[in-house]
Amino acid sequence: xxxxxxxxxxxxxxxxxGLKSWLLTKDHKRIAIMYLISxxxxxxxxxxxxxxxxxxxxxxxxxxxxxxxxxxMFTMHGVVMVFFFLIPSTPAVLGNFLIPPMIGAKDLAFPRxxxxxxxxxxxxxxxxxxxxxxxxxxxxWTFYTPFSSFSSNTNVIPTAxxxxxxxxxxxxxxxxFIVTIHRMRAPGxxxxxxxxxxxxxxATSLIQVLGTPVVAITIIMVFVERAFGFxxxxxxxxxxxxxxxxLFWFYSHPAVYIMILPAMGVIxxxxxTFSRKTIFGYSFVAFSSLAIAVFGFIVWAHHMxxxxxxxxxxxxxxxxxxxxxxxxxxKTFNWAATLYKGAISFETPMLYAYGFFGLFLIGGLTGLxxxxxxxxxxxxxxxxxxxxxHYIMVGGAIMGYLGGLHFWWPKLVGxxxxxxxxxxxxxxxxxxFNLTFFPQFILGYMGMPRRYHAYPDEFQVLNILxxxxxxxxxxxxxxPVIYFLWSLKRGEVAGPNPWGASGLEWQIPSPPPTENFxxxxxxxxxxxxxxxxxxxxxxxx
Amino acid sequence: MGSFGxxxxxxxxxxxxxxxxxLYFFIVATSAFFALAVTVAVxxxxxxxxxxxxxxxxxxxxxxxxxxxxxxxIPTMIAMVMFGWGASSYFHMRTPPAEALQxxxxxxxxxxxxxxxxxxREINELHVPVNxxxxxxxxxxxxxxxxxxxxxxxxxxxxxxRYTQLWFEATKVGEYxxxxxxxxxxxxxxxxxxxxxxxxxxxxxxxxxxxVEGTLAERGQRLFQDLACGTCxxxxxxxxxxxxxxxxxxxxxxxxxxxxxxxxxxxxESIVNSQVKIVQGYQPLMPAFQGLVSEDNLVALVExxxxxxxxxxxxxxxxxxxxxxxxTKKN
Numbered sequence: 001x002x003x004x005x006x007x008x009x010x011x012x013x014x015x016x017x018g019l020k021s022w023l024l025t026k027d028h029k030r031i032a033i034m035y036l037i038s039x040x041x042x043x044x045x046x047x048x049x050x051x052x053x054x055x056x057x058x059x060x061x062x063x064x065x066x067x068x069x070x071x072x073m074f075t076m077h078g079v080v081m082v083f084f085f086l087i088p089s090t091p092a093v094l095g096n097f098l099i100p101p102m103i104g105a106k107d108l109a110f111p112r113x114x115x116x117x118x119x120x121x122x123x124x125x126x127x128x129x130x131x132x133x134x135x136x137x138x139x140x141w142t143f144y145t146p147f148s149s150f151s152s153n154t155n156v157i158p159t160a161x162x163x164x165x166x167x168x169x170x171x172x173x174x175x176x177f178i179v180t181i182h183r184m185r186a187p188g189x190x191x192x193x194x195x196x197x198x199x200x201x202x203a204t205s206l207i208q209v210l211g212t213p214v215v216a217i218t219i220i221m222v223f224v225e226r227a228f229g230f231x232x233x234x235x236x237x238x239x240x241x242x243x244x245x246x247l248f249w250f251y252s253h254p255a256v257y258i259m260i261l262p263a264m265g266v267i268x269x270x271x272x273t274f275s276r277k278t279i280f281g282y283s284f285v286a287f288s289s290l291a292i293a294v295f296g297f298i299v300w301a302h303h304m305x306x307x308x309x310x311x312x313x314x315x316x317x318x319x320x321x322x323x324x325x326x327x328x329x330x331k332t333f334n335w336a337a338t339l340y341k342g343a344i345s346f347e348t349p350m351l352y353a354y355g356f357f358g359l360f361l362i363g364g365l366t367g368l369x370x371x372x373x374x375x376x377x378x379x380x381x382x383x384x385x386x387x388x389x390h391y392i393m394v395g396g397a398i399m400g401y402l403g404g405l406h407f408w409w410p411k412l413v414g415x416x417x418x419x420x421x422x423x424x425x426x427x428x429x430x431x432x433f434n435l436t437f438f439p440q441f442i443l444g445y446m447g448m449p450r451r452y453h454a455y456p457d458e459f460q461v462l463n464i465l466x467x468x469x470x471x472x473x474x475x476x477x478x479x480p481v482i483y484f485l486w487s488l489k490r491g492e493v494a495g496p497n498p499w500g501a502s503g504l505e506w507q508i509p510s511p512p513p514t515e516n517f518x519x520x521x522x523x524x525x526x527x528x529x530x531x532x533x534x535x536x537x538x539x540x541x
Numbered sequence: 542m543g544s545f546g547x548x549x550x551x552x553x554x555x556x557x558x559x560x561x562x563x564l565y566f567f568i569v570a571t572s573a574f575f576a577l578a579v580t581v582a583v584x585x586x587x588x589x590x591x592x593x594x595x596x597x598x599x600x601x602x603x604x605x606x607x608x609x610x611x612x613x614x615i616p617t618m619i620a621m622v623m624f625g626w627g628a629s630s631y632f633h634m635r636t637p638p639a640e641a642l643q644x645x646x647x648x649x650x651x652x653x654x655x656x657x658x659x660x661x662r663e664i665n666e667l668h669v670p671v672n673x674x675x676x677x678x679x680x681x682x683x684x685x686x687x688x689x690x691x692x693x694x695x696x697x698x699x700x701x702x703r704y705t706q707l708w709f710e711a712t713k714v715g716e717y718x719x720x721x722x723x724x725x726x727x728x729x730x731x732x733x734x735x736x737x738x739x740x741x742x743x744x745x746x747x748x749x750x751x752x753v754e755g756t757l758a759e760r761g762q763r764l765f766q767d768l769a770c771g772t773c774x775x776x777x778x779x780x781x782x783x784x785x786x787x788x789x790x791x792x793x794x795x796x797x798x799x800x801x802x803x804x805x806x807x808x809x810e811s812i813v814n815s816q817v818k819i820v821q822g823y824q825p826l827m828p829a830f831q832g833l834v835s836e837d838n839l840v841a842l843v844e845x846x847x848x849x850x851x852x853x854x855x856x857x858x859x860x861x862x863x864x865x866x867x868x869t870k871k872n
Contacts, residue, residue: 067727140724146701147684151650151726235702236831238814241685242700275590277599284609306687307698308705311635315628322620326613329575333612334604336579339586342599346587357583365572372623374564374630378694381687381722445565447551447691449722452730456718458548530598 005495078141090262104186124166145233174208200265263400275342352403359395384444415491428476435469648686665734761845
């Protein structure tokens with residue numbers, strides 16, 4: 001670097017002070033920051049519940065908590081993590097912040113709706129907190145009927161309404177992204193010049209808009225059954241409990257792709273940037289996102305292979321479930337091929353991307369055991385499933401999210417964090433994660449069922465390993481809180497483009513001004529241009 | 542079966558276990574191959590192509606169509622092998638042999654209740670003979686449960702208001718876990734038990750030791766009398782309800798013109814929700830017994846009605862109780 005970069009004089013963070021300037025903002029970047037703070041708090045809360053679960057499972061006897069308390073712990077862990085952390089995570093924070101600058105726009109298409117989505121999210125969270133302080137809920141995050149409709153005597157309705165309400169926040173975010181990506185691209189920014197991060201968010205938004213209403217309707221059905229005694233799912237009133245599972249998984253299976261697709265978008269950006277190379281097979285990576293979004297809607301009954309569905313529908317859904325595996329495999333191969341003949345460096349975001357490769361590979365491949373009918377019968381509802389979906393939703397989605405946060409942090413706040421500590425945290429997360437969840441695959445094949453407060457003695461060794469791993473993982477997740485906060489005041493000033501990345505968002509100051517671009521950018525080239533010429537222009541040489 | 546003292550899979554104690562474990566290790570091996578291939582590739586690329594000076598950029602390679610096709614088609618083919626193998630195992634697991642020994646299981650918060658045809662009833666313990674197919678017809682008295690035998694590699698949900706089935710043939714004498722694998726509230730993790738696999742002689746001895754109330758069908762017959770079912774369901778076929786002789790396995794035409802096969806599920810539904818599937822030509826006079834007869838007693842009644850169709854009952858080879866053909870059908 002020729003001279004030390006300075007923070008821009010005016011940027012979105014100092015354009016207006018005081019609480020009101022935040023709460024009434026229409027700036028997508030400020031809304032993203034408020035989402036970041038909100039979901040980080042929820043993540044820590046969900047993590048505390050997980051810690052409680054892992055502590056209880058260190059001994060075979062249910063000796064730390066009462067059974068009811070334990071059941072509430074894993075339920076609230078799931079509810080918080082799924083509805084209030086994972087689903088908003090990458091889209092509401094990174095997507096919100098980055099999609100407008102990535103496509104050369106000043107804001108999202110509907111800035112007020114964007115703010116509304118945040119308020120709706122908070123309202124949903126308020127319902128959850130009401131349920132929490134009123135004594136919690138014990139149905140599992142899946143709210144299976146008829147347990148949730150007449151058996152559980154905990155706060156099912158407020159919790160379900162919390163999930164219902166926060167769903168609308170997700171729908172509005174998705175709607176906003178779809179319109180923005182269609183209508184607000186800079187001149188010259190054709191669909192096939194879009195960053196893959198944007199493609200991934202487009203696919204995610206489709207799921208949010210099309211899938212979320214179904215779970216909303218389902219929750220309303222549980223509500224009217226529980227509150228007014230309608231017979232929808234309860235067989236003693238003429239209902240069908242399995243119908244709930246169809247409706248619930250019609251959304252909640254695609255919801256997994258709401259979590260993982262944006263993370264995949266992040267990984268595409270990181271891999272390209274840190275190997276200074278265009279992404280291998282751009283259109284295959286882009287279309288595989290859409291393929292995952294579409295196929296994701298036709299595999300839901302693989303959650304129900306032992307729930308009394310007909311043999312033939314099980315065959316069909318097993319077959320279709322494999323169709324999701326292929327686009328995921330295609331993405332992975334393309335990322336690996338992108339590294340070939342790259343100019344690779346291993347700053348923290350790239351460490352997270354490598355961690356993502358490892359965990360997503362295991363998470364994706366273990367899905368094969370559950371799509372295959374013969375093995376699923378044995379593995380269904382065991383710890384194998386718990387481990388599989390944590391590898392995808394935590395290993396994949398959170399590695400992607402954290403990688404993205406480290407990648408764009410200098411853009412968000414204009415300053416760098418400690419490279420040393422962040423590398424340590426990336427490694428701790430990877431090691432801690434595997435130590436926590438790999439033993440659970442073995443536990444699952446051994447037959448240990450999920451949601452067990454107490455378990456037979458022979459499962460203890462593996463459970464202790466898992467709990468020890470959770471400790472390491474917890475430290476790995478807490479470290480970033482420390483060095484990110486530290487970086488706000490003390491971090492080295494980053495400059496507009498500390499990584500030498502090619503995207504439009506790196507051509508504006510860090511932190512960006514409220515309007516993102518002083519003049520409307522015009523796009524002439526392809527995405528991910530890394531030529532010696534471009535490198536010279538970016539002052540890299 | 543241990544490695545470093547940590548067991549890797551449960552005992553292989555049913556005819557399914559070997560096949561499912563083989564399928565499992567096939568998928569493990571395939572997964573390990575792909576995971577290793579990608580891991581080695583990204584690590585080797587990371588080392589060989591590491592950035593050597595600040596201004597270095599990667600080669601301009603935009604993609605390669607043959608490669609894309611190759612790594613789409615090959616995984617698809619391998620996935621189809623997994624699908625086919627898994628589907629054939631599943632089909633086998635969902636098709637109980639006609640001669641299978643019939644046992645009923647009722648799940649309730651938080652216990653498993655088993656009833657044998659000879660009359661024995663047990664809680665959280667299930668005695669079965671070795672080397673003989675056993676068919677378990679499952680239901681629930683309250684919420685969802687799932688009956689899981691890890692050592693047999695099979696499980697099936699217990700669904701209130703419906704009969705589901707699983708079967709197995711134990712291959713090794715011993716005691717193995719029974720778990721509930723569908724979360725069912727407070728004491729879900731206490732809803733466990735053991736299946737005791739016995740030599741045929743021991744099993745016969747065990748059977749002889751119980752059954753103070755007579756066989757399951759006999760208990761059903763007493764209930765049939767207590768509930769005064771016989772006042773309408775006359776043997777002659779001239780009662781206000783249809784005769785129940787020789788109906789199991791038959792197809793009946795319903796009042797709305799639809800048809801139904803008379804199996805356990807139909808019989809159960811016709812007792813608890815008697816108005817739903819009325820046989821054509823009869824008036825909807827029968828009261829619904831929803832909530833009035835326990836699931837255990839319903840099982841006894843069903844078994845009694847089945848005993849009135851001697852050529853179609855489970856133990857007979859006729860195979861007319863073809864619910865076996867599609868055990869998971871929605872009743």
